[in-house]
Amino acid sequence: MGTSVPTAPDAAANLADVLPSCLxxxxxxxDAWLRSHGLEARIALRPARSAIVVLVDGLGAAALAARAGHARWLAAPPASGAARKLRSGFPTTTAAALSTLTTGRPPGSxxxxxxxxxxxxxGRVMNLLSGWDDEVPAGWFLGPTLFTEATGIGVDPVVVxxxxxxxxxxxxxxxxxxRYVSADSIADRVDAALVETLTGRSLVYLYVPELDSIGHKHGWQSDRWTAALELLDGELARxxxxxxxxxxxxxxxDHGVLDVPDHANIPMDPALLEDVVGVAGDPRCRQLTVAPGTDVRSLVGRFRARYGKKAFVATRAEAIDAGWxxxxxxxxxxxxxxVVLVARGSWAFNDDRALQPGETPKRMLGQHGAMTDEETFVPLRLASAFAG
Known part of the structure; x- marks a missing residue:
């Protein structure tokens, strides 16, 4: 087909390195334990008795830099100067990224x-974020998690x-x-993490979903998002x-976010979807399964011709070979x-075939899933015993 696709870096530290590096x-x-488990620990951390990993859903490094004045603790550079960041992996979506964090392995594994x-x-599309109770079959998740592994090597794993x-x-x-500890406000989660690290050797995972929820509805450039960032920054400083x-x-x-304007939400051409039997993924990262006998390479060529520089389009084999x-x-x-359709710029690709005439589609303002720097690069802030 003549059109190349970008390759994913395989030597860069990413979310898969976080928990192994803490252990x-x-x-x-x-090193021997890491090799025996096929893991990498490419984040250099100083020795500590316990560790807290704070995962802020939807906080991209670019958005944090743009709002640095509202998050002086989070945005403070290390002693060495430049702010640190990680790659989240691909696709830049919560279900995949959290699984990468907790297993130390990429989505393909x-x-x-x-x-x-x-x-x-x-022969069905399943929701891999909210569908684990009734859609996803047993054994789908190819763990084990590093929380399970931690227990066997003398570390108490806790989720807050x-x-x-x-x-x-x-x-x-x-x-x-x-072990799951419930705490509904950010302040209560911080308090719980403090209690869990008073004694013993603990690995605490503290989850912050608030910014992602606000970003989807109001955008990361909204006053509400900035206010939530300020609150989080104050609690993490505490x-x-x-x-x-x-x-x-x-x-x-887990990923960053882009605000997608109305004009950039594209309804995919129904003619291109005639042989598609499953539309999965996010609007910024579509994975299309086609009916048996479909000429996939021809379909990829048609998508490329239709959307040009708005997207990277790859066959499954091309995406795998490129290391996505x-x-x-x-x-x-x-x-x-x-067929894997990955948005470039601020575009998003929607399947509107089920809409009734005159029906207004529901769109999210803040979106993610693709390969832009805004989505892929996330902050790496080290503090307390790991500072430096």
Missing amino acids: VALGAAD HGVVGYSGWNPDT GPGRYRTSGMTANVLGGA LDRTLRPDVGVVVTA FGRVAPEVVERIGD
């Missing part, structure tokens, strides 16, 4: 390849998050192996001041769409 810093894991994904056994997620199927799978000196803190995010999903296990290959 090394706690003295629970070493843990099997959660997007916000939603194709189940080749049932809103009570509404405590009994969810996603928590049971993606956060499996950790955490840093209050922690015992032998506890380290890592603050990062990292190492891909054989049982994961068919979960990835035959």
Whole structure:
């Protein structure tokens, strides 16, 4: 077809490195243990007794830099100068990114390849964020999590998050192996993390979903998003001041976010979807499964001709060869769409075929899922015992 697709860097530190690096810093894991588990720990952390990993859903490095005056603790550069950041991985969506964080492996290995994904056994698209209770079959998640591994090497894994997620199927799978502590406000979560690190050797995961929720509805450039960032920044500064000196803190995010204007929300051409039997993923990262016998390469060529520089379009094989999903296990290959459509710029691709005449489609303002720097790069703030 003549059109190349971008390759994903395979040597850069990313979300998969966070928990292994913490286990090394706690003295629970070493190079031999990492090699035996096929893990990387490319974030250099100072030794600590316990660690807190704060995951701020939807906080991109670019958005944080743009609002640095409202988040002076989060945006403060390390002693070495430039602010640090990580790559989140691909696709830049919560289900995939959190699974990468908790397993230390890319989506192609843990099997959660997007916000939603194709189940080749049932011939249906499943929601991989909220569908774990009734859609996702047992064994879909190719763990184990690093929380499960931590227990066996003398570390107490704890998740601190809103009570509404405590009994969810996603928590049971993606956060499996950790003890769940419910705390509904950001301040209460900080307090809970402080208690969990008073004694012993703990690995605490503290989840902050508020910015992502606000960003989807109002955009990251809204006053509401900025106010939530200010509140979070103040609470994390308090955490840093209050922690015992032998506890380290890592603050990062699962992905960034872009505000997508109305004109950039594109209804996909129905003629291009005639042979598509499953539309999965986010509007900024569509994975399309086609009917048997479809000429996939021809369809990719038609998508490229139709949308030009608005998107990267790849066959499944091209996406895998380019390293988009990292190492891909054989049982994961068919979960990835035959055609992968990744938005460039601020575009988003919607399937509006089910809309009634005159019906106004519901769109999110803040969106993510693709490969832009705004979505891919997330902050890496080290504090307390990990500072420096």
